[in-house]
Amino acid sequence: MSQAQPTRIIIQIDNHSFDVTEYATKHPGGAHVLRRYHNRDATEAFNHVRGHHDAYVQDLMEKMEIKDHPPCDSPIGRH
Numbered sequence: 001m002s003q004a005q006p007t008r009i010i011i012q013i014d015n016h017s018f019d020v021t022e023y024a025t026k027h028p029g030g031a032h033v034l035r036r037y038h039n040r041d042a043t044e045a046f047n048h049v050r051g052h053h054d055a056y057v058q059d060l061m062e063k064m065e066i067k068d069h070p071p072c073d074s075p076i077g078r079h
C-alpha cells in the first residue's frame with residue numbers, strides 16, 4: 001500500500017463503513033477515539049454519545065460513507 005496518502009481511518013457503524021480520515025481533526029470527541037476504532041465496529045461506543053444522533057451528524061456521515069466497503073469483520077474486510 002502506498003504511504004503517500006495520509007493513513008486512512010475507516011470505522012464501521014451499524015454495518016456501514018465510514019472514511020473519517022479528513023473528519024478526524026474536526027471531530028469534537030477527538031481524532032484519537034476515531035483512530036482507536038480503525039477497522040472496527042464502533043456502533044456501541046457511537047451510540048453512547050447523545051450528540052451523535054442529531055440530524056446534522058447523519059448528514060456528515062452520509063458524506064463519509066463508503067458504499068461498497070466490505071464489513072470490517074468479514075475476512076475480505078480485514079486489513
Ligand code: HEM
Nearest residue numbers: 018020028029033034037042045046049051052057060061
Ligand atoms: C462517522 C463517525 C462520527 C461522527 C460523524 C461523529 C461526530 C461527532 C459530533 C458531531 C460530536 C459532537 C456532538 C455534540 O455534542 O453535539 C461528537 C462527539 C463525540 N464523539 Fe463522535 N462522531 C463519530 C464517531 C465517533 C466514535 C466512533 C466515537 C468513539 C467512542 C466517538 C466519540 C465521541 C465522543 C466521546 C464525543 C463527545 C465529545 C464531548 O462532548 O466532549 N465519535 N462526535
